[in-house]
Amino acid sequence: MGFRMKIQEKLQLILKLSGLTQQELAGRLGVTFAALNRWINGKAVPRFKAQEKIDELYKEFSGEKQVPKTVIEAKKGIILKNQKDHADIIKEILNNPDIRDQFYLSLTYNSNRIEGSTLSENETAAIMFQNVALPDKALVEQLEVKNHQAALRYLFQYLAEDQPLDEELIFKLHSILMNAIKPDAGNYRYHRVRIMGTDVPTANYLKVPELMKELVGDISKKTKDIFSQIADIHSRFEKIHPFSDGNGRIGRLLMHAMSLSRNLAPVAILQEKRRLYTTYLNKAQMKDDISLLEDFVCDAILEGYRILERK
Numbered sequence: 001m002g003f004r005m006k007i008q009e010k011l012q013l014i015l016k017l018s019g020l021t022q023q024e025l026a027g028r029l030g031v032t033f034a035a036l037n038r039w040i041n042g043k044a045v046p047r048f049k050a051q052e053k054i055d056e057l058y059k060e061f062s063g064e065k066q067v068p069k070t071v072i073e074a075k076k077g078i079i080l081k082n083q084k085d086h087a088d089i090i091k092e093i094l095n096n097p098d099i100r101d102q103f104y105l106s107l108t109y110n111s112n113r114i115e116g117s118t119l120s121e122n123e124t125a126a127i128m129f130q131n132v133a134l135p136d137k138a139l140v141e142q143l144e145v146k147n148h149q150a151a152l153r154y155l156f157q158y159l160a161e162d163q164p165l166d167e168e169l170i171f172k173l174h175s176i177l178m179n180a181i182k183p184d185a186g187n188y189r190y191h192r193v194r195i196m197g198t199d200v201p202t203a204n205y206l207k208v209p210e211l212m213k214e215l216v217g218d219i220s221k222k223t224k225d226i227f228s229q230i231a232d233i234h235s236r237f238e239k240i241h242p243f244s245d246g247n248g249r250i251g252r253l254l255m256h257a258m259s260l261s262r263n264l265a266p267v268a269i270l271q272e273k274r275r276l277y278t279t280y281l282n283k284a285q286m287k288d289d290i291s292l293l294e295d296f297v298c299d300a301i302l303e304g305y306r307i308l309e310r311k
Helices: 003-018 022-029 033-040 048-062 069-084 089-095 097-114 121-130 139-160 167-177 205-219 226-240 247-261 271-287 291-308
Strands: none
Touching (some): 003 033, 022 033, 022 048, 069 226, 089 097, 089 139, 089 291, 097 121, 097 139, 097 271, 097 291, 121 139, 139 167, 139 247, 167 205, 205 226, 226 247, 226 271, 247 291
16 A cells, blocks of 8 residues: 555545544645645645644544643643632632633533534523523423533532532532433433443443442542543543433533632533544543543643633
């Protein structure tokens, strides 16, 4: 198989793994749609600089990227510097309704979109803040918006009262999130489940209570490296998959809780980064390598600071 074929394969895999359109991929590579089309169809070979960009994108979306430890440590340093500028983040959020509502909107919209919601950010805002009912959208999607907002409202208030990150909190968040959607809201699953789109094996449902007690015990352990802890806990939580539905959203709410409890901004994962997020989460679960997920968590916390600082 020649070099030209390898470039074609990489481009096709990037399109498949990233979910980007050809137009979007051309933009990422800094070339025209026509040039990219010629490369994909084997009618032309990209120059060396373009080949390097293609390689970088391929590694990024396939999970083969290696992030130097120095880069991750530099991001952690920026976050810890930001931390010093905010004496009490949860109170700052609650005392500034515009910041609070922006977190409600961004975290709800992005988390639901990651799970497949079709609602736009404007539609999500209308449901949340104007109690608008959208007749052309599924009722369950609109319920998911109100419930996620209610779960965040509960979580922020809970953290403001300096209460523990325990199993009762996880049950309570799930009961709010799945209220009027699932009959088993607030209870662990009692049957097998599969994580759609991956080969990651989930825990036997009989072992879920025991595994969750162990996980919650590890959440409460004080560690110097909260970023690594968040990545590790999130990877394990999603692999346990303790609920019949809502595991992704509860897992992300738990990430916010862990970050906020250490006076750091929420972990704001943008829906346009869903493919990277799932690739890095999969690598953490299947290869026991959390480095890419840890780097991703740092980026998401920095995104949280952008919301906090009205940027």
